[in-house]
Amino acid sequence: MTAPWDAWTACRTISDPVELARRAHATAGPLADACAAVKERACRELEKRDERWRRLVTRLTDWAEKARAVEANRGRLRDLKKASTWIKALAAELREQRMEGFADHSQRIWEKLRQESNIALTAVSLKGSEKATVRKLVMDVSVDGQEASALSVMSQGEQHSLALSLFLPRAATADSPFGFVIIDDPVQSMDTAKVHGLAQVLSELGKHRQVVVFTHDTRLQRAFVGQELPVTVCEVERGEASTVKIRPVTDPVAQALDDARSLASTTNLPEAALTHVLPSLCRIALENAFLEAAWIRHHRSGGPEHALQAAVSDADKLMKVAALALFGDAGRTADVYRELRARCGPRAVDLLKQCQSGAHATGVKITGPHRFVDEITVFAQKVRKPEVTA
Numbered sequence: 001m002t003a004p005w006d007a008w009t010a011c012r013t014i015s016d017p018v019e020l021a022r023r024a025h026a027t028a029g030p031l032a033d034a035c036a037a038v039k040e041r042a043c044r045e046l047e048k049r050d051e052r053w054r055r056l057v058t059r060l061t062d063w064a065e066k067a068r069a070v071e072a073n074r075g076r077l078r079d080l081k082k083a084s085t086w087i088k089a090l091a092a093e094l095r096e097q098r099m100e101g102f103a104d105h106s107q108r109i110w111e112k113l114r115q116e117s118n119i120a121l122t123a124v125s126l127k128g129s130e131k132a133t134v135r136k137l138v139m140d141v142s143v144d145g146q147e148a149s150a151l152s153v154m155s156q157g158e159q160h161s162l163a164l165s166l167f168l169p170r171a172a173t174a175d176s177p178f179g180f181v182i183i184d185d186p187v188q189s190m191d192t193a194k195v196h197g198l199a200q201v202l203s204e205l206g207k208h209r210q211v212v213v214f215t216h217d218t219r220l221q222r223a224f225v226g227q228e229l230p231v232t233v234c235e236v237e238r239g240e241a242s243t244v245k246i247r248p249v250t251d252p253v254a255q256a257l258d259d260a261r262s263l264a265s266t267t268n269l270p271e272a273a274l275t276h277v278l279p280s281l282c283r284i285a286l287e288n289a290f291l292e293a294a295w296i297r298h299h300r301s302g303g304p305e306h307a308l309q310a311a312v313s314d315a316d317k318l319m320k321v322a323a324l325a326l327f328g329d330a331g332r333t334a335d336v337y338r339e340l341r342a343r344c345g346p347r348a349v350d351l352l353k354q355c356q357s358g359a360h361a362t363g364v365k366i367t368g369p370h371r372f373v374d375e376i377t378v379f380a381q382k383v384r385k386p387e388v389t390a
Contacts, residue, residue, distance in 0.1 A: 004031040105169035112197040113161035157189040161198075168201065172209055180210040187217040192309045196299075199223035203230070225251060226295025253292070253380050256285035257373060264369035274366050279358025282376040286355055287318055289384035293325035296385065301328065318356060325383060344382045351379050 007027040014020040070077070154162065164186055171181045183202075187195055199220060202211050213220065214236075224231035233249040250258065260281035263273060291312065298308040311330055315321045320330040326339045340348040355376070357364035366372050 004034040102169045106165045109201050110165040112200050182212045185215045187215050187220050195219045196223045227299045252288040253285050260373045275363030279355045283355035285380050289380040290321045290325035292384045
């Protein structure tokens with residue numbers, strides 16, 4: 001590319017005018033062509049650079065306009081940052097207030113569920129940074145007044161009770177779109193005291209929500225009945241081809257009386273059925289009626305759950321169960337007949353004795369099976385609700 005220029009500058013060394021004219025004429029054309037080519041390539045290169053710069057200028061222009069807008073609104077930006085900080089603080093405060101409501105409700109439920117447990121739930125809160133999408137639930141518990149880790153000191157029944165204490169307040173919140181709560185087997189691993197506490201919690205929740213509980217444990221039904229809490233119990237049975245049947249479940253007293261009534265209506269019964277089975281069924285009805293009365297009486301007096309549970313476990317005879325129901329003392333069996341005569345009439349003592357005799361080898365002769373079951377029904381209804389305390 002430099003050869004035409006070198007040939008042209010070499011003419012300066014020529015002194016002969018004729019030779020200089022010839023060489024200048026010969027080199028001028030190629031030099032002009034080379035200069036034209038260089039000029040054309042330079043123009044193309046400038047156009048390329050200008051195009052790249054033009055795109056950059058457009059972007060810089062847009063950025064400059066935005067920068068001028070930012071500068072013009074710098075005071076507004078400060079206000080927005082202050083507003084954002086205030087909103088975050090307010091949201092945190094509202095969240096804490098909302099959690100306080102849940103925490104208070106959880107503590108009230110835990111107080112009913114823990115019963116004689118020495119573990120106290122002192123605080124429930126959410127921990128985590130503002131940027132975190134998931135927060136950690138922190139539970140502060142104490143054992144006999146000393147701080148401890150919740151899960152490390154709780155039994156399985158206490159853990160289930162704690163889970164319910166945390167779940168139920170959220171399920172029952174006023175802004176929940178659901179008017180019902182479904183709980184599967186909450187009685188699992190709970191002792192009798194906690195089951196009675198659970199019945200109180202569910203009854204309270206049932207005033208504002210429909211509560212559906214699935215369980216195989218009959219203690220929950222007894223806890224409702226023993227504390228005179230309203231409850232509807234149904235039996236759910238899945239048959240062939242997953243056909244589901246639902247039927248109401250009667251209480252143990254009514255069930256035993258229904259069985260006794262069906263037996264009394266059966267024709268051609270063997271003698272042993274009337275002398276042993278029928279009075280035994282009626283005895284079961286009376287025993288459950290006395291047990292129900294004992295629990296109701298105990299809860300009305302505010303006594304601890306474990307005390308009556310221990311007394312019921314030790315009451316191995318019908319007279320002891322009757323004494324618990326009538327006096328709250330299984331040792332007062334000598335006063336049972338007198339109290340029954342006063343409350344239910346003289347016939348009540350005869351009926352009780354007949355039911356007891358059915359468990360003996362000789363049995364007892366029942367002359368009027370239907371009348372006998374009817375009398376036991378009236379007797380059981382009178383003793384199962386202790387309106388009078390001794």
